[in-house]
Amino acid sequence: MSLETPNEKPAGKPRAGKKPAASKAGTAAAPAASPYKPVTDALLSVLAGNLQTRVPREILSGEAAELGHLLNQVLEQFAAAEHRKQVAAQEIDQALDSLIALVREGDLSRWNTTTEDPQLGPLLEGFGKVIETLRTFVREINEAALRLSSSANQVLAASTQHETSSTEQAAAIHETTATMEELKHASAQIAENAGSVARVAEETLGAARAGRGAIGEFIQAMQQIRSDGVAVADSIAKLSKRVERIGTVVEVIDEIADRSDLLALNAALEGSRAGEAGKGFSIVAAEMRRLAENVLDSTKEIKNLITEIREATAAAAGAADASKSATESGEKLGAVAAQAVEGILSGVQETSDAARVINLATQQQRTATEQVVASMAEIEDVTRQTTQASKQATGAAAELTQLAGRLAELIKRFKAD
Amino acid sequence: MATQARPEQEFFCFRVGDLRLGVPSENVLEVLRAGLLTPLPRTPSFVMGVTGHRGVVLPVVDLLRFLSKGEARIGPRTRLFVGVSGSFVAGVVADTVLGLRRIPVSDILPPPLGGDAAAEHLLGVVQASGTQEAINLLNFTKLLQTARQRAVAR
Amino acid sequence: MNDVLAPEPGTDEVDILFFLIGDALYGTDASQVLRIDRSLPEDITLPDLGLPHRGLRALVFDTPEGEGHLKVDAVNGVRSIPVAALRRMPAAVAAAPYAVGVCLDEQAPRPVLLIDLVETAKTQGRH
Numbered sequence: 001m002s003l004e005t006p007n008e009k010p011a012g013k014p015r016a017g018k019k020p021a022a023s024k025a026g027t028a029a030a031p032a033a034s035p036y037k038p039v040t041d042a043l044l045s046v047l048a049g050n051l052q053t054r055v056p057r058e059i060l061s062g063e064a065a066e067l068g069h070l071l072n073q074v075l076e077q078f079a080a081a082e083h084r085k086q087v088a089a090q091e092i093d094q095a096l097d098s099l100i101a102l103v104r105e106g107d108l109s110r111w112n113t114t115t116e117d118p119q120l121g122p123l124l125e126g127f128g129k130v131i132e133t134l135r136t137f138v139r140e141i142n143e144a145a146l147r148l149s150s151s152a153n154q155v156l157a158a159s160t161q162h163e164t165s166s167t168e169q170a171a172a173i174h175e176t177t178a179t180m181e182e183l184k185h186a187s188a189q190i191a192e193n194a195g196s197v198a199r200v201a202e203e204t205l206g207a208a209r210a211g212r213g214a215i216g217e218f219i220q221a222m223q224q225i226r227s228d229g230v231a232v233a234d235s236i237a238k239l240s241k242r243v244e245r246i247g248t249v250v251e252v253i254d255e256i257a258d259r260s261d262l263l264a265l266n267a268a269l270e271g272s273r274a275g276e277a278g279k280g281f282s283i284v285a286a287e288m289r290r291l292a293e294n295v296l297d298s299t300k301e302i303k304n305l306i307t308e309i310r311e312a313t314a315a316a317a318g319a320a321d322a323s324k325s326a327t328e329s330g331e332k333l334g335a336v337a338a339q340a341v342e343g344i345l346s347g348v349q350e351t352s353d354a355a356r357v358i359n360l361a362t363q364q365q366r367t368a369t370e371q372v373v374a375s376m377a378e379i380e381d382v383t384r385q386t387t388q389a390s391k392q393a394t395g396a397a398a399e400l401t402q403l404a405g406r407l408a409e410l411i412k413r414f415k416a417d
Numbered sequence: 418m419a420t421q422a423r424p425e426q427e428f429f430c431f432r433v434g435d436l437r438l439g440v441p442s443e444n445v446l447e448v449l450r451a452g453l454l455t456p457l458p459r460t461p462s463f464v465m466g467v468t469g470h471r472g473v474v475l476p477v478v479d480l481l482r483f484l485s486k487g488e489a490r491i492g493p494r495t496r497l498f499v500g501v502s503g504s505f506v507a508g509v510v511a512d513t514v515l516g517l518r519r520i521p522v523s524d525i526l527p528p529p530l531g532g533d534a535a536a537e538h539l540l541g542v543v544q545a546s547g548t549q550e551a552i553n554l555l556n557f558t559k560l561l562q563t564a565r566q567r568a569v570a571r
Numbered sequence: 572m573n574d575v576l577a578p579e580p581g582t583d584e585v586d587i588l589f590f591l592i593g594d595a596l597y598g599t600d601a602s603q604v605l606r607i608d609r610s611l612p613e614d615i616t617l618p619d620l621g622l623p624h625r626g627l628r629a630l631v632f633d634t635p636e637g638e639g640h641l642k643v644d645a646v647n648g649v650r651s652i653p654v655a656a657l658r659r660m661p662a663a664v665a666a667a668p669y670a671v672g673v674c675l676d677e678q679a680p681r682p683v684l685l686i687d688l689v690e691t692a693k694t695q696g697r698h
Contacts, residue, residue, distance in 0.1 A: 265448040272442045453681035458619030459667035469675040470681045475659040568665035
């Protein structure tokens with residue numbers, strides 16, 4: 001190894017190479033044996049690589065000895081330098097080995113190379129600083145990788161969560177949209193129904209108003225009939241009284257006629273007893289009787305008429321009474337009906353108003369629902385996009401997590417502490 | 418005298434029930450309203466009761482019952498004529514007084530032979546002519562005598 | 572014998588007791604009546620005078636055989652009637668012996684039959 005190192009080391013070569021180049025020029029100038037031959041031999045040996053070679057001092061004299069001595073000193077120093085060079089190279093190799101091992105194994109913690117070589121010190125120190133920096137990097141990267149991994153996990157989780165939520169949201173929105181559609185239809189139907197109700201209520205209102213008018217007229221008619229009936233009853237009562245009076249008068253007439261009849265009869269009998277003298281008297285009496293009989297016949301007729309009138313007036317009075325009570329109950333019924341119709345009117349009015357309000361409200365609601373449906377469609381669209389994005393994000397996050405894992409795995413190979 | 422050439426007799430004519438009867442006018446004193454009668458106990462059925470007239474108690478006779486032709490009913494227009502025969506006076510019920518009729522004696526037909534019980538008290542019968550209805554003429558004196566006899570003979 | 576139609580001399584009025592049997596009004600010489608009593612089942616009733624409604628009263632009178640009781644419905648009271656208003660029953664009608672006459676009182680709408688109470692007892696005895 002010690003032989004290879006200088007060969008491999010380009011840094012040492014030029015340094016070693018120069019010397020021999022210089023020595024070569026020297027050797028070329030001594031082909032004849034000379035007192036300096038030992039020196040030349042020594043130099044040749046050295047040039048051949050035998051660095052332990054020295055000029056033997058005993059064989060030399062004079063100037064040669066001097067030169068030999070100097071040369072020995074140079075060789076001695078050269079050997080020392082060479083030795084130092086070897087040590088330094090060893091240390092550098094060691095450092096390089098350490099570095100290589102560090103890089104290969106990622107273990108930055110084992111860097112602990114020192115030197116006493118003042119020339120290598122700064123280099124190693126620089127290396128140490130580089131290692132230290134690397135360590136710091138590794139630590140930070142490790143830390144960041146861990147954090148990244150965790151964050152990526154979190155992102156993945158969040159993204160997955162978001163995707164789920166987004167999907168759920170999409171479903172919910174879809175459902176809501178459907179519901180809103182239904183609501184739209186329902187409210188349209190309600191609006192329609194409310195419209196129908198309003199129309200029916202309007203018709204009912206008209207009918208009820210007409211009914212109220214009719215009932216008013218009915219009640220008026222009933223009152224008229226009742227007052228007419230009262231007048232009729234009064235008239236009947238008066239007629240009844242007059243008829244009774246006529247009856248009394250007729251009774252008197254009857255009585256008078258009856259008495260006249262009797263008187264005439266008895267007068268005729270008297271006349272008959274008076275013989276011829278009473279004959280004319282008898283004729284007058286007979287005439288009187290006939291008159292009385294006529295009166296009686298007439299009064300009988302009148303009595304019959306009175307009886308008929310009595311029956312008729314009684315019937316009329318009964319009818320008037322019945323009419324009175326009928327009209328009274330009619331009025332009462334009319335009042336009840338009027339009240340009922342008033343109730344119906346106000347109820348229908350309320351219904352009509354309410355139906356109109358419902359109609360309006362449902363129309364507004366329909367508009368609002370339509371807007372909501374439109375909005376929901378937009379939201380659904382957006383949500384779909386969001387879901388898509390979420391999926392992509394989830395994919396990305398998964399990839400990121402994977403990458404973060406791998407990074408963390410890679411970073412683990414570097415040991416900073 | 419013209420009357421002697423064609424003798425007439427005057428009758429008091431009346432109706433009771435379905436009977437149209439005549440009584441010689443000299444047997445009739447007066448005509449009254451029947452009025453209220455007082456029934457008498459244990460008298461013959463043809464005596465309907467008594468009534469007071471001019472301070473006299475008049476027995477009232479129902480000729481329908483007497484002649485077995487039904488029963489008289491007294492109403493507000495029912496008449497009572499005061500019949501007299503000798504010392505006997507009685508009220509006789511008449512539904513209607515037809516009046517005094519002078520009937521030619523020649524028009525009076527004898528009562529039908531073999532007639533009913535009523536026939537024995539008839540003077541005769543006058544046939545209907547024109548507006549005049551047929552009338553049975555009563556022998557009032559005989560009738561009252563029979564009535565008395567029947568009442569007392571019980 | 573108390574004869575309604577034979578008033579005592581010097582008087583021109585007779586006290587007549589009026590009573591009802593059924594709906595019929597009758598009169599009798601008040602002096603014949605001893606008293607008015609509650610009727611008993613065995614008291615005299617004369618169907619020819621009409622049937623009493625309830626007959627709760629009895630006219631009590633004296634007879635040769637003792638007291639007589641005529642069942643009546645009500646006693647209307649006693650009034651003095653002028654003798655001129657009283658008539659004997661015409662013999663021709665041959666009425667019951669107790670129907671002795673009538674009272675032609677102007678206050679009555681029809682003649683009131685006068686009854687001899689003692690004769691009623693005799694009639695009753697005969698039945």
